[in-house]
Each structure stands twice: as structure tokens, then as C-alpha cells.
Amino acid sequence: MLKKQETANTGRASRPFLVLSMTIAAIVLTACTKKQAQELGPDPDGGDEPVTVTNVSYNNFAKALLEAKCSSCHAPGRGASAKWTFSGYSSVKDNSAKINNAVLVIKSMPIGGSLTAKEIELLDAWIKRNTPEN
Numbered sequence: 001m002l003k004k005q006e007t008a009n010t011g012r013a014s015r016p017f018l019v020l021s022m023t024i025a026a027i028v029l030t031a032c033t034k035k036q037a038q039e040l041g042p043d044p045d046g047g048d049e050p051v052t053v054t055n056v057s058y059n060n061f062a063k064a065l066l067e068a069k070c071s072s073c074h075a076p077g078r079g080a081s082a083k084w085t086f087s088g089y090s091s092v093k094d095n096s097a098k099i100n101n102a103v104l105v106i107k108s109m110p111i112g113g114s115l116t117a118k119e120i121e122l123l124d125a126w127i128k129r130n131t132p133e134n
Contacts, residue, residue, distance in 0.1 A: 053125035058089050058133045062126050065119060066092060069110045089133050096131045100124075 051061045066086055073080040076087055084095050092099065102109040104124055115123070126132070 051122060053121060056122045056126040056129065058092065058126070058131065061122050062092065062131070063089070065115075065123065069113060069115065073111065093131050093133075096127055100127045 049055065056062070071086050072078070074084055074086040075081065076085050084098055085091055099109075103115070104120065104127070
């Protein structure tokens, strides 16, 4: 009889843990990443206007894209910094032809990753607009 009661109590004690675990799992699986929130959200500079091919700029799109997709290899002191070093707008502006060729023409970058169709469209538009900063 004692053994039966211990088993019943153990089952009750683990039920809240199971419910909590399932709730956390559901939240984690349905939550969006920071990157997804940036892509879906408004202009990071505080404007409510969505980024389009007609208003794309370094500050509202390219900076975040390059930080997310390029800086892990092309930051100062990193392995690919000999080919190009991402160190802000000037470095991007001065190397926009090289970036265009590697990312949009040859499609050899980013290594180990890819760009979405929207990212490609906006990057192409930004370069065609002569890489405006704002």
C-alpha cells in the first residue's frame, strides 16, 4: 500500500514540471529570432516606414545585414579581413563593387550562409542607388 501511494505522489509532483516544460518548449519554438524581428520590424532608426527598394540605405538596412552576415569573417583581425574589412560605412562604400560582385554576381558570399530573396533585392537596390548612407 505504501509503495502505491509513493508512486501516486511522484506522478502528481512531476505534473507541474511537465506542464512548465511543455509551455517553455512551445514559447521557444514559436518565438522569432532577433534577426527575424529586425527583418519584419520597422526601420531600426525609429521610423515606421518599411524598407523598400526606393528608400533602402546603409542605416536602415545594409549596416544590419553586413554586421549579421559579413562581420564574423570580415571584421578587423578576422580571417577574411585581408580581402575586405568591414569597419563601417566608409569601408562598405569604398568596396561596394567588390561586395556587389561577391554577393550578387558570383554569389560566393556569404560563405556558409545565404541571403533571403528580400535581402538580395534590397542589397541590389541599395548598390544601384549608389549606396546611400541615410
